[in-house]
Amino acid sequence: MSEVIHTDHHAADYSVDQHAGGQHGPEKGLARWLFTTNHKDIGTMYLWFSFLMFLIGGVMALIVRSELFQPGLQFLKPEFFNQMTTNHGLIMVFGAIMPAFVGLANWLVPMQVGAPDMALPRMNNLSFWILPFAFGIMIWTLFSDGGGPNFGWTFYAPLSTTYAPDSVTYFIFAVHMMGASSIMGSINIIATILNMRAPGMTLMKMPMFIWTWLITAYLLLAVMPVLAGAVTMMLFDIHFDTSFFNAAGGGDPVMFQHIFWFFGHPEVYIMILPAFGIVSHIIPAFARKQLFGYDSMVYAVASIAFLSFIVWAHHMFTVGMPLAGQLFFMYSTMLIAVPTGVKVFNWISTMWKGSMTFETPMLFAIAFVVLFTMGGFSGLMLAITPADYQYHDTYFVVAHFHYVLVPGALFSIIAGVYFWFPKWTGKMYSESLGKIHFWLSFIGVNVTFFPQHFSGLAGMPRRVPDYALQFADFNMVSSIGAFIFGFSQLFFLFVILHGIKSGKPAVARPWEGARGLEWTLPSPAPYHSFTHPPVVTDAEVHG
Amino acid sequence: MKQVGTFASVLGALLLVSRSYADELNMRVGVTDISRQVYDLHMVIFWICVVIGAIVFGVMFWSIVNHRRSAGHEAAQFHESTRLEIAWTVVPTLILIIMAIPATQVLIAMYDTGGEDMNVEVRGYQWKWEYKYLDDNFNQTFSFFSALTTPQDEIQNRAAKGEFYLLEVDNRLRIPANRKVRFLVTSEDVIHAWWVPDFGIKRDAVPGMLNELWTIVPEPGIYRGQCTELCGKDHGFMPIVVEVMEEEAFDAWYDEQVKLAAIRREAISQVLTTDELMHEGEQVYSRFCMSCHQVNGQGIPPAFPSLVDTAVTTGARDDHIRLILDGVAGSAMQAFGKQLDARQVAAVVQYERHAWGNNAGDVTQPADVVNLMAGQYRDL
Numbered sequence: 001m002s003e004v005i006h007t008d009h010h011a012a013d014y015s016v017d018q019h020a021g022g023q024h025g026p027e028k029g030l031a032r033w034l035f036t037t038n039h040k041d042i043g044t045m046y047l048w049f050s051f052l053m054f055l056i057g058g059v060m061a062l063i064v065r066s067e068l069f070q071p072g073l074q075f076l077k078p079e080f081f082n083q084m085t086t087n088h089g090l091i092m093v094f095g096a097i098m099p100a101f102v103g104l105a106n107w108l109v110p111m112q113v114g115a116p117d118m119a120l121p122r123m124n125n126l127s128f129w130i131l132p133f134a135f136g137i138m139i140w141t142l143f144s145d146g147g148g149p150n151f152g153w154t155f156y157a158p159l160s161t162t163y164a165p166d167s168v169t170y171f172i173f174a175v176h177m178m179g180a181s182s183i184m185g186s187i188n189i190i191a192t193i194l195n196m197r198a199p200g201m202t203l204m205k206m207p208m209f210i211w212t213w214l215i216t217a218y219l220l221l222a223v224m225p226v227l228a229g230a231v232t233m234m235l236f237d238i239h240f241d242t243s244f245f246n247a248a249g250g251g252d253p254v255m256f257q258h259i260f261w262f263f264g265h266p267e268v269y270i271m272i273l274p275a276f277g278i279v280s281h282i283i284p285a286f287a288r289k290q291l292f293g294y295d296s297m298v299y300a301v302a303s304i305a306f307l308s309f310i311v312w313a314h315h316m317f318t319v320g321m322p323l324a325g326q327l328f329f330m331y332s333t334m335l336i337a338v339p340t341g342v343k344v345f346n347w348i349s350t351m352w353k354g355s356m357t358f359e360t361p362m363l364f365a366i367a368f369v370v371l372f373t374m375g376g377f378s379g380l381m382l383a384i385t386p387a388d389y390q391y392h393d394t395y396f397v398v399a400h401f402h403y404v405l406v407p408g409a410l411f412s413i414i415a416g417v418y419f420w421f422p423k424w425t426g427k428m429y430s431e432s433l434g435k436i437h438f439w440l441s442f443i444g445v446n447v448t449f450f451p452q453h454f455s456g457l458a459g460m461p462r463r464v465p466d467y468a469l470q471f472a473d474f475n476m477v478s479s480i481g482a483f484i485f486g487f488s489q490l491f492f493l494f495v496i497l498h499g500i501k502s503g504k505p506a507v508a509r510p511w512e513g514a515r516g517l518e519w520t521l522p523s524p525a526p527y528h529s530f531t532h533p534p535v536v537t538d539a540e541v542h543g
Numbered sequence: 544m545k546q547v548g549t550f551a552s553v554l555g556a557l558l559l560v561s562r563s564y565a566d567e568l569n570m571r572v573g574v575t576d577i578s579r580q581v582y583d584l585h586m587v588i589f590w591i592c593v594v595i596g597a598i599v600f601g602v603m604f605w606s607i608v609n610h611r612r613s614a615g616h617e618a619a620q621f622h623e624s625t626r627l628e629i630a631w632t633v634v635p636t637l638i639l640i641i642m643a644i645p646a647t648q649v650l651i652a653m654y655d656t657g658g659e660d661m662n663v664e665v666r667g668y669q670w671k672w673e674y675k676y677l678d679d680n681f682n683q684t685f686s687f688f689s690a691l692t693t694p695q696d697e698i699q700n701r702a703a704k705g706e707f708y709l710l711e712v713d714n715r716l717r718i719p720a721n722r723k724v725r726f727l728v729t730s731e732d733v734i735h736a737w738w739v740p741d742f743g744i745k746r747d748a749v750p751g752m753l754n755e756l757w758t759i760v761p762e763p764g765i766y767r768g769q770c771t772e773l774c775g776k777d778h779g780f781m782p783i784v785v786e787v788m789e790e791e792a793f794d795a796w797y798d799e800q801v802k803l804a805a806i807r808r809e810a811i812s813q814v815l816t817t818d819e820l821m822h823e824g825e826q827v828y829s830r831f832c833m834s835c836h837q838v839n840g841q842g843i844p845p846a847f848p849s850l851v852d853t854a855v856t857t858g859a860r861d862d863h864i865r866l867i868l869d870g871v872a873g874s875a876m877q878a879f880g881k882q883l884d885a886r887q888v889a890a891v892v893q894y895e896r897h898a899w900g901n902n903a904g905d906v907t908q909p910a911d912v913v914n915l916m917a918g919q920y921r922d923l
Contacts, residue, residue: 071708072700079776079843145845152773158750159733159775162873163669165846238873247751253734254749287610288618296628318736318771319747320728320754323654327647334639338632345631348603355618356611366607370600377592384642386649387585389745390570393736393771457570459740461771464779466698468709468769470567 026527034129037121038527039106040424042128046103047417049131051493053095054410056139058486060088065448065482068475073466081465082150083142089153093271094178095135097405100413101274102127102185105213107424109189111518111525112207114198114534119191120184127184134177141167152463154264157245157256161237168238172231179224186217186224193217198517200536204298207516207541208291211298212277215305219266219273222309227263230256254319261312269308272404273301275372275412276343279365281516282419283347286362287354288513292346294542300339300346307336317388326385333383337376344373359511360434364415367407367442375403378453393463396456402449406485407442414441414492421496422510426524427503433495440488447481515540571740574762578743580649588642595638653744656755659725663718667728667735667748667770668882669875670777670834674716676797677727685804688882689714690830691780695838698780709779710767713830715786719793720763726756732877736772739785747772760787775875777834811885811909817893820907824894827887832895835875840899846875851899860905863892864915885912 026032026041036042063084067076076084106124110117118124141148146165149155160168193214197206206214233244233256243249245256276297284291291297313321313329321329347369356362378400382388391397421429451474456462460471467475506523517540521529572582610616664675668688675686689712696702698709705711718724728737730748738745742758760766768783788796815823829838835847842849850856855863867888868880879888886909896903 071704073698074700078779079846082773082776082778147846150775156734156773159773163733163775163875247749252751254752288612289620290622292622293624293628295623318745320749320752323651326650330646330650331643334643337639338635341635342628342632344599348599348606349627351603352606352610353616353619353621354606354610355616356607357613358611366603369603373596373599377596380592381585381588384584384588384646386581386646386653386743387570387588389653390581390585390740390743392745454568458567459571459768461738461769461779463773464769466709466779469704469706 035125037117037125039110039118039121039124039529040525040527042118042124043103043106043108044424045128046099046106049128050096050098050100050103053091053099053135054489057088057091057096058489060084060091062482062486064088065479067465068467069479070476071467071469071472076465078465079147079150082152082463083148085463086149086152086155087139087142090138090149091135092405093153093267094175095131097271097409097413098182099131101213101216101271101409102182102189104209104274104278104413104416104420105185105189108209108420108518109192109213110196110529111423111521112210112516113193113196113201114517114530114536115192115196116528116531118188119196120188123184124188127181127188130177130181130184134174134181137170137177138174141165141170144170154257154260155234156260157234157237157253158247161234161245164238169235172235175231176228179228182220182224186220189213189217190221198530198533198536201541204295205536205541207277208280208294208297209274209277212273212275212280212301215301216270216273219270219305219308223263223266223270226259227267230259230263233259254316257316257319258313261315262309264315265312266305266308268401268404269304271409272372273305275368275409276301278412278416278419279347279368281514282361282365282415283350283369285419285511285514286359286365287351287356289350289354290515291542292349292352293342296342297346300342303339304336307332307339311336314383314388317385318392330383330385334380337380337383340376344369344376359418359431360429360438361415361419361511363435363438363442364411364418367438368411368415371403371407371411371445375400375408378403391456393461394456395452395460395462398462399449399452399456402452406449407445411441411445417496419511419514420518421499422506422523423518423521423525425500425503426506426522427499428506428510429495429499429503433491433498437488437492437495440491441485444481444485444488448478448485449481451475451477451481517541573741573743574764574766575742575758575760577649577653577758578741580652581743584646584649587645591638591642656725656757658723659757660722661719662725662727663716665716665726665728665737665748667730667732667737667774667781669732669775669877670770670781671830672716672735672737672781672783673731673882674714676800682805683801685800687714688830689716689784691782693780707767710769710782710784712782712784715765715784717786717788717793717796718758718760719790720760720787721790723757723759726758728754728756731881733774734772735770735774735781737768737783738771739766739768739783741766741768742785745771763787763789780834807884811913813886814908814910815886815890817897817906820890820893821897823887824890824892825898827883827891828894828898831879831882832891840895840901850895850901852901856895856901857903860892860896860903860907860911861915863896864888864907864912867892868912868915885909888912 033045067074067081144167146167148167149171151160151164193210236242237244237246243251245251245253247253280291280297311329311333314333317326382391382400418429418434455471455474458470460467508522509519517534520534570582570585572579662677664677666673671688671690673686673688676684678684692711692713693709697704728746728748729752730750735748736745737748744756744758746754746756764787766785770778770781836842836850840850855866870876870878889907889909889912892907
């Protein structure tokens with residue numbers, strides 16, 4: 001098995017050899033999923049869990065958009081509206097986007113670095129199984145007396161401490177569990193990447209998805225404890241009469257925001273760096289041309305990660321900081337546009353003079369580049385502090401971060417699912433159904449979020465259950481878009497199930513332009529990815 | 544010639560339509576020097592983004608159309624170009640520096656809070672604003688609350704919505720034109736944010752912190768804004784309305800308010816009939832209590848308890864008064880001693896003890912409140 005493995009023929013032999021070598025398959029029934037330590041099973045659970053959370057968070061978004069379809073209070077009381085916006089944000093950030101990326105990492109990291117499994121398989125099981133309980137607790141509080149979290153996903157004190165519903169203690173506990181899960185997940189990813197790469201795969205030969213996830217994992221390690229600290233201080237303020245955030249006792253509500261955003265801004269990049277990695281695989285594959293500037297892409301990701309630690313107070317320009325502080329955070333924020341620009345220019349140069357085809361993953365990747373860049377533009381506008389005073393906490397901000405998170409992070413996840421679907425299942429999804437899904441999503445996302453730029457500029461605050469009459473038209477359009485987008489994700493479920501059930505068998509390398517060790521494995525990939533280290537060749541990794 | 548005229552008028556009409564649309568589509572230019580500078584910054588950065596976007600996406604779509612495999616394009620295999628990579632790092636950096644210069648200038652101008660002609664303290668409460676006109680002479684100061692007046696019928700879709708739906712208040716903040724007004728922004732409970740888009744100013748109202756803002760408005764008029772920081776249940780229902788008055792009219796109004804404040808102080812020591820107390824109590828209740836305890840006194844348990852036939856409204860009266868004055872720590876029940884004067888507290892206690900079928904059978908006068916909490920009630 002020491003031969004170079006990069007043809008379908010050899011890959012098939014390899015899989016046979018593996019079973020001949022006394023390898024075992026998965027257990028049967030529920031025990032397989034409860035006790036599994038297999039990276040593919042855990043990756044699958046992460047992905048299905050995140051999809052379930054995505055649907056729940058999506059239903060909450062549709063409840064919000066139904067209420068905002070017209071001025072006046074139609075269906076909801078304001079206190080329930082606040083619970084819906086809060087839980088929508090929390091569930092989408094911590095329950096949908098982040099676990100989806102961890103699921104992709106579980107599936108792909110061992111296959112891309114040439115390892116049999118993750119470095120710490122039992123911890124892998126634990127880090128997943130914490131999540132359903134964490135979100136179970138959080139969602140359950142919605143049905144408790146006084147309701148669930150209603151203070152926005154940023155849970156600013158003292159609204160989230162002195163003035164919070166009783167259930168906030170459960171919320172704090174749930175956040176602690178999510179943090180523990182994320183920390184374990186990132187330790188596992190770092191340990192796997194640093195210790196289990198196939199011989200010959202030096203750091204600067206690692207696939208881009210591996211690079212982005214390695215950096216993301218370090219961001220998680222750095223900031224999740226900060227979040228844990230913030231919620232612990234809340235807990236003490238609520239139950240033990242401390243005054244970290246209580247001005248009446250000498251505390252400082254603004255300190256909460258500094259701590260929160262010191263976590264929160266790197267968190268934003270945690271949700272986008274792996275997306276950069278995914279798109280950096282898909283565009284070269286369908287342009288049939290290698291990534292234009294591998295080295296500069298790596299350095300750009302590293303610079304963005306570094307900058308993400310020194311820009312946090314741009315979320316707080318209106319909080320009342322000294323002029324010098326405002327200027328520092330304005331300049332550092334504007335600076336992020338430079339490495340982000342480098343990435344966009346690189347993707348376009350990769351496409352330039354390629355030989356492009358437009359299968360579903362490529363469509364989602366191109367939409368990612370265009371719409372994420374638009375989110376970047378509005379981000380640059382928000383960095384201009386005097387103008388930010390007018391944008392801050394309006395729908396302009398809502399439009400901005402949904403552009404980077406929905407057609408940004410989410411589209412990259414969907415693109416990744418279509419791209420690696422044949423490797424995971426051994427089947428091809430239906431290309432025509434995939435394209436329908438793409439166009440529905442693309443139209444839906446823009447109809448939903450583009451008008452929000454306008455309502456924001458016209459002065460509509462965010463997180464309001466009702467609004468003045470001049471905002472009525474844009475809100476109606478936005479609500480219609482939200483329903484188009486929401487239902488097109490049910491169609492996504494159908495496309496995936498249809499592919500699993502009746503897709504055509506996939507070859508080992510279904511995309512001729514795709515490179516990477518994972519494509520040297522047969523489709524579907526064997527239960528234990530590489531039991532013998534593969535030989536790393538320039539044909540498969542960056543040379 | 545006639546055709547040219549028609550063409551010109553059609554063009555003019557189109558321009559007018561697009562302009563009126565532009566007001567809804569774009570940031571408001573506003574009425575102050577600062578708001579215009581902010582608008583200009585917004586437009587500069589917007590056009591920079593548009594131009595960069597047009598170039599970048601233009602190149603990309605040209606490539607998508609021309610470098611397709613279905614168009615027979617073979618993939619080239621070039622990669623990496625140090626020169627190109629330096630260019631696309633340096634050029635954006637230069638653009639950003641060019642952009643940062645005017646942004647810095649405007650920001651410095653916005654921070655110039657000195658040399659004010661008058662000071663107004665803006666204090667956020669769940670869910671209303673208090674405006675206090677500050678003066679070195681205590682007898683020259685006065686304050687009032689400003690809360691939403693849009694009727695529930697309009698919010699609940701039982702009546703047609705008015706022109707200023709959700710953007711109308713009982714007492715407007717009044718300031719004079721052409722004078723530099725400094726606002727000291729703070730909060731009594733959670734964080735709020737005070738924003739008047741037409742002035743180009745917004746600042747968070749943070750409990751325990753005093754933030755500064757200033758404006759000089761050249762044009763008299765009525766300007767509307769909203770709270771822009773999530774502050775709980777009725778965050779969407781605490782608008783800001785500022786009436787900018789001609790200087791002389793403002794001065795006359797100010798003197799009037801100072802006199803009224805003196806009369807109010809006097810009124811605290813009066814004895815009222817039960818009818819007067821009930822009538823005034825109902826008004827106070829609807830302004831300060833109803834958003835939580837509801838019009839029927841039933842509240843929204845458990846966050847906002849019922850007042851109907853409960854220990855508070857049927858038990859010891861002095862406890863009832865203390866509860867209103869001090870609030871309940873760790874709950875949404877605020878310390879209304881800081882918001883209501885003795886007469887208002889007396890009236891609302893009387894009302895709560897005798898409305899919705901409650902019948903405590905006692906009479907509460909302003910003096911009872913003053914005696915109970917001597918020195919702790921609100922002076923104004």
